[in-house]
Amino acid sequence: MDQTAQRIARQIATEITARPDQVSAAVDLLDGGATVPFVARYRKEATGGLDDTQLRTLSDRLAYLRELEARRATILSSIKEQGKLTDDLAKAVAGAETKSALEDIYLPYKPKRRTKAMIARENGLEPLLRGIMADRSADPTKLAEGYVSENVADTKAALTGARDILAEELTENADLLGRLRIFMRDEALVTARVIPGKEEEGAKFSDYFDHSEAWHKIPDHRALALLRAAKEEVVTLDIAPDPEGGRDKAVQIVAGAVGVPGDAPGDRWLREAAAWTWRVKLSLSMYVDLLAELRSRAHESAIQVFARNLKDLLLAAPAGARATLGLDPGIRTGVKAAVVDATGKLLETATLYPFPPKRDLRGAEAQIIAMIQRHGVELVAIGNGTASRETERLVADTLKLLPQGVTAPTKVVVSEAGASVYSASDLAAKEFPGLDVSLRGAVSIARRLQDPLAELVKIEPQSIGVGQYQHDVDQRRLTKALEAVVEDAVNAVGVDLNTASAPLLSHVAGLGPKLAQAVVDHRDASGAFGSRKALLKVAGLGPKAFEQAAGFLRIRDGEEPLDASSVHPEAYGVARRIVGACGRDIRQIMGQPEALKGLRAEDFVDASFGLPTVRDILAELEKPGRDPRPSFRTAQFADGVEDIKDLKPGMRLEGTVTNVAAFGAFVDVGVHQDGLVHISQLADRFVKDPHEVVKAGDVVSVTVTEVDVPRKRIGLSMRKDGGASAKAAQQERGPSPDKGKPRGGGGGQGRGKPAQPRKDEGGGALGAALRDAMNRK
Structure with a gap:
């Protein structure tokens, strides 16, 4: 390794709390074409167990520092050609740690126009x-x-x-x-x-x-x-x-x-x-x-x-393989309905007109009941857009009319952010060529309840609606960061090779859009894959892509039981030695932790596979193909609370976290307008980062603290006292000295003076915190 590479390895090691040799090993793997998920999961011995977060940071910093070194070499060459390079100047250039410091040194020697x-x-x-x-x-x-x-x-x-x-x-x-x-x-x-x-x-x-x-x-x-x-x-x-x-x-x-x-x-x-x-x-x-x-x-x-919000949303609890009725609410244009089976296959569509101007309430109820009975619907997914609460009330009333003996499905309000983008996309047109665009949205809503990850990967992350000022930031950097989040989420969960769509497969380590489509085309032409090895028959999919992807792909009930787990094919030999030590058939051992009791991971370490890999294999044999996502749960919206005007301070409600920002969390309590739980109201303790307490998709209990109907602003609290302590403190202090003036620190402070933070800022108030929140829209 040359001195430049050593310097880069030492600097990154310091930044990610690792050893230089760990960084060097990871760099060699990434340079060799390995993906971050593959290195994090299957090359722990080489990297000393660097996780995906460390590896993502390593990858970003590696690119920056290599650009820095390339620029350093260019600058040294330029100054040398001018005959002005001294020992002290060379040391200064070599010691510059950032691009800006390097450019400062180069300024006097940089070719410039006549000044x-x-x-x-x-x-x-x-x-x-x-x-x-x-x-x-x-x-x-x-x-x-x-x-x-x-x-x-x-x-x-x-x-x-x-x-x-x-x-x-x-x-x-x-x-x-x-x-x-x-x-x-x-x-x-x-x-x-x-x-x-x-x-x-x-x-x-x-x-x-x-x-x-x-x-x-x-x-x-x-x-x-x-x-x-x-x-x-x-x-x-x-x-x-x-x-x-x-x-x-x-x-x-x-x-x-x-x-x-x-x-x-x-x-x-x-x-x-x-x-x-x-x-x-x-x-x-x-x-x-x-x-x-x-x-x-x-x-x-x-x-x-x-990125954090997107990760939370992608890894939200899936409702599972259950027949689902998706409803995309609408008033004048009607409520779009679509039923999908347990695998997400579209079975039926309809447009309901229960609201003005048609007011066909009875017809809508009859259609919903018929679809539930006809397809054994277990879930009803309702988009959270315009007319969401009216549609939810329609469903609730309709479920009461189901014939005796018919099990009522569970109704769930689902975020429809990005559904319209998907509906009008080339992908949706290819998937449903003869289906009206508006009905495709209902399909997406139904499927994202079944499996958020599988459906949301079809939508550009920027359109999912969990960002803060996402349209203002560096789009190239944003895209790169979000692609990394999607890739990590998909590979953390794993993908069913025989049911996954091309968009989902495209995020599997080592595949990409072209190979993912080739996999689907091969599956359509030749039938389901019987084993992971059969992947090598896909046109264009070679040994390197197979190495990267195989461990993240699952085959249920296939020829090889281990194909249903995250054990990589390269380590099947180790897994079989472990199984052999138990003296039982592999199918009797997988998923039976008691069968593996008494085994020591150290006894199965060999020249090719170290202790981290063996431990991972044992864990996978105990719970093969385990899903890291939480169990499914929904918020229960309060009856009679359907509009912001129905809210009163002191109300205790249940809601779903829709977005987490630096200053707090937005919560959907079922009134078409998310409320804000300011960071100071998230817990009965100091919270530095809202992500410490909540994440997108969490079901939380909140207290309404303030309601501003004209400005459509809702203040919420998750504290046990419902924000009462903050109100009491404010009353004790009396009215704010800048009351009636522009809120935000500048108004009333005097020109040129730094803003003094309001002591009551965010304490349930709709002042600076809500201002910052709403300005993000």
Whole structure:
């Protein structure tokens, strides 16, 4: 391994809490074409047990650090070609740990267009600058008289040229830039001001019309809201030191780079040149740098929130293989209905018109009853969009009319986010070529109740609706992160090779869309796969793809019992040695933990398979093909609570978590508008990250704390006292000093002053927390 690779391995090892040799082994596997799920599950001996999270971070950082090293080599080569590479400069380049630090060092040597400083040097003005710096007691104007020439009109022009040279040197001073960035990160304020005339158009951003807070303290979700407001040209955004003293400190740092301790004429001129350089050049470059950092930081946070929510949604409890009636609610256009069997196969569709203008309630009830009886429906999945509660009430009333002896199915309200996207997709058209687009949505709703993972992989993750400002962030980075989440989720659960769709198979390690379609085509042409080995007969699927994919594919009741487990075919020999030690048939052992009692994993370790693999095999033999997802459970919405107007403070309700953001969790309590449980109301303890307490899909009990009908905002609490302690604290403090003014920290705080966090912010209130929440829409 070369020195560069060793350096990268050491740095990543520190970041993911691992050893350099573990990182090097993982890098070799990934470079060799292995996938993260495969390495995490089947190469534990090689990597020392690095998990998928560590491996994802490793993969991301590996790409960044390799780009950094490539850039480092390019910069060294460029400086060397210019004949300016010294030992100290080479050390500085080698020691740069980030791309920005590297570019700072390269600035003076970077080829550039003709600048004012270049012109000044050509006009012989550099000696003037050196003279001013060398003799601070001399009057710069007097010194400048000796530099007036045909190209330099007067002393003012001479001093301007000298200042241009100094300014360029300061803006290319890597040490100064580094110190300024540190200062700005600590001292800068992010300030937003409404653009005159945009008050009405940008009303949803009203809390940011006069807003200011410290750059290093601004929450990521609020940064995203500010960035969106600026993008929509509602506010102007500035990042600068506090005008009361902060700007003077910045100028002092710049002046310190040329050393101006005294008050001689030269010192005064240099100080003025430093102030001009800060005002005209460096303040702008610092603004650009810190804005980019703020955006990057906020984007990364939003992507992480989206990824975690998506993972929770994909790994939500499946209702299982049960005949399901899917209902896509609608008023004027009717309720679209679709029945699928236990395998998800479409059996029947219909359009019901129980609501105005047709009001065919009896006809709708009759159709629902007929479908339930005809197909043995066990579940009714109701989309949570417009007319969801009306449709749910229709179903509840209809189930009461079922003939005696007919078991009533369980009704469940399901998120329909992304269903319309799927309905209009090429995939849906291929799957249901003769079916109306609107009816395809009902099929999707039914199937996503049966198996959320299998159905949601057909929809672009960005359309599933569990993100925070997902349309504002770096789409390439977002797509990459979400694809990784889907891949990890699919492979964690495993896929039935003989029933999985091409979209689901495409996320299996080593396959991808092309091979996944080839697998389905082969299955359609030749029938069900009898074994994992039969995969090698698929056109284009070679040994490498088989190695990566086989362990994540399941074959139920096949020729080889182990094909139904996550034991990889390469380790079947070890599994059979374990079975042989039990002295019983493998089918009698799989799923029978007591049959494996007394066996020591250490006794089955050999040269090819170490202790981690043997332990995994024993665990899999105990519970073959186990599903890591939780058991199925649904929220029971309160009767008579169907609209936000039905909510009253103090109500105790059950609901489903639909989304988790940095500031809290959104909960569907059945009134067409999600309520917000602010982070301070999630538990009877301090919560740093909402994901510590809840995840998308959780069924939770909440108390209504506040209802704002006109603004469609609902405040909820999961605390045992229902948020009473927060209210009591607020009453004790009295009304907020900025009551009636823009909420969000800036209003009432004074221009240029950092926002002071409201002590009651989020304590069940619909203030800043709900503002941030709703601005994400």
